[in-house]
Amino acid sequence: MNATKVLDAKGLACPMPVVRAKKAMDELQSGQVLEVHTTDKGAKNDLPAWAKASGHTMLDIKEDNGVLMFWIQKG
Amino acid sequence: MTQSKKKTTIILFSGDYDKAMAAYIIANGAAAYDHDVTIFHTFWGLNALRKEAPVPVQKGFLEKMFAKMMPRGADRMGLSRMNFAGIGPKLIKKVIKKHNAMPLPQLIEMAKEQGVKLVACQMTVDLLGLKPEELIDGVEFAGVAAYLADASEGNVNLFI
Numbered sequence: 095m096n097a098t099k100v101l102d103a104k105g106l107a108c109p110m111p112v113v114r115a116k117k118a119m120d121e122l123q124s125g126q127v128l129e130v131h132t133t134d135k136g137a138k139n140d141l142p143a144w145a146k147a148s149g150h151t152m153l154d155i156k157e158d159n160g161v162l163m164f165w166i167q168k169g
Numbered sequence: 170m171t172q173s174k175k176k177t178t179i180i181l182f183s184g185d186y187d188k189a190m191a192a193y194i195i196a197n198g199a200a201a202y203d204h205d206v207t208i209f210h211t212f213w214g215l216n217a218l219r220k221e222a223p224v225p226v227q228k229g230f231l232e233k234m235f236a237k238m239m240p241r242g243a244d245r246m247g248l249s250r251m252n253f254a255g256i257g258p259k260l261i262k263k264v265i266k267k268h269n270a271m272p273l274p275q276l277i278e279m280a281k282e283q284g285v286k287l288v289a290c291q292m293t294v295d296l297l298g299l300k301p302e303e304l305i306d307g308v309e310f311a312g313v314a315a316y317l318a319d320a321s322e323g324n325v326n327l328f329i
Contacts, residue, residue, distance in 0.1 A: 105269050106269060107268050107269050107270040107271070108194065108198075108270070109194050109197045109198040109201065110271065112198055112201045112202075113197055113198070113200070113201045113279065113283070115201070116200075116201035116202075116203070144201065144202060147202055148202065148203060
């Protein structure tokens with residue numbers, strides 16, 4: 095999937111993945127895609143909830159070797 | 170953003186490190202949710218806003234006693250459980266580091282960066298004998314009416 099920006103939030107604990115995602119998203123235009131990598135297990139629920147509440151679309155979530163990957167399209 | 174933002178208000182009454190940490194994590198999360206966030210510090214929660222270095226100010230005897238007995242700054246606060254006369258906070262800070270979580274002083278710093286409004290309750294500031302210059306920069310002073318104005322429009326209101 096083509097992401098406009100990749101955010102490496104690996105190793106960060108709550109609330110940092112969401113805080114960083116918000117900061118990264120602020121720099122994108124509507125329709126562009128942010129890819130987030132995190133190792134925080136809570137992010138699996140946190141990022142989709144945040145995306146929904148903030149009007150973004152969660153396009154895909156994948157897990158690979160303990161790393162969660164999210165593709166979020168800016169609303 | 171022109172549409173009216175959602176609001177989160179938190180009353181931080183507690184002066185415990187762990188409870189303040191919870192308050193500031195929620196505040197930072199809410200700011201990432203694009204909420205207008207206010208933390209209203211009252212009573213022991215005011216200690217989270219104290220500067221770490223002593224500030225030379227004129228105080229009476231009782232005020233001096235309070236100043237001595239209360240923790241000077243977020244990093245010196247104790248735990249609500251398992252404080253073990255000050256060993257608990259050392260242990261929890263070790264665990265925070267291990268898990269790459271953020272210690273309280275940095276959470277406060279980040280909250281300020283994210284535009285969280287930090288309010289000190291003027292009445293309890295006076296009761297505890299604190300002076301405005303003893304608190305970190307960027308703190309507003311207000312009372313119950315200002316808190317209620319924010320809270321009555323609040324989508325999330327917490328008392329910690």
